Amino acid sequence: MKxxxxxxxxxxxxxxxxxxxxxxxxxxxxxxTSYRTGQVLYSNENTTTPVKVLIGGKQATKAVDEALVGMREGEIKKIVAPPYLVKRTGYPPNVHPDSTLVIKMILHKIL
Structure with a gap:
């Protein structure tokens, strides 16, 4: 990993x-998105509906925004994000706010 x-x-x-x-x-x-243990917290990977994100638009965490820059269509990137890069205002009930998260991202399409 880099x-x-x-x-x-x-x-x-x-x-x-x-x-x-x-x-x-x-x-x-x-x-x-999962914990380091492999416990999946969220996934849309096996659906036909990707999520639309504005890079740098504060729609995603700092980690996701940073990792998306430079990706190309079809690229798959795995990131390990420390808690200070995945902070958000609201947390789903299954996500601890001080967690390091592992996120597998597939850039489906640049609009």
Whole structure:
């Protein structure tokens, strides 16, 4: 795994194609979020409905926004995000606010 200056760890599981995603662009994303133990907290990976995200638009956590920049369509990236990069105002009942999260992201489409 590589590590960014913010402490985000990541690895590219599959390379994508086409232009790189940039801050300010909308993308369609499949995602699976889990604890380091492998316990899945959220996933839309096995659905036909990706989530639309504006990169840098505060719609996702800092970790997801950071990891999306530079990804290409079809790329699969696994990130390990420390708690300070996944902080949010509201937490689903199954997510502890001080958790390190593992997120598998599939950039489906850049809009």
């Amino acid at each position: 590590q960014s200056p913010t402490g985000l760890q990541y690895t590219i599981l599959k390379k994508g194609h086409g232009p790189k995603a940039k801050s300010g662009q909308q993308i369609m994303l499949f995602e699976t």
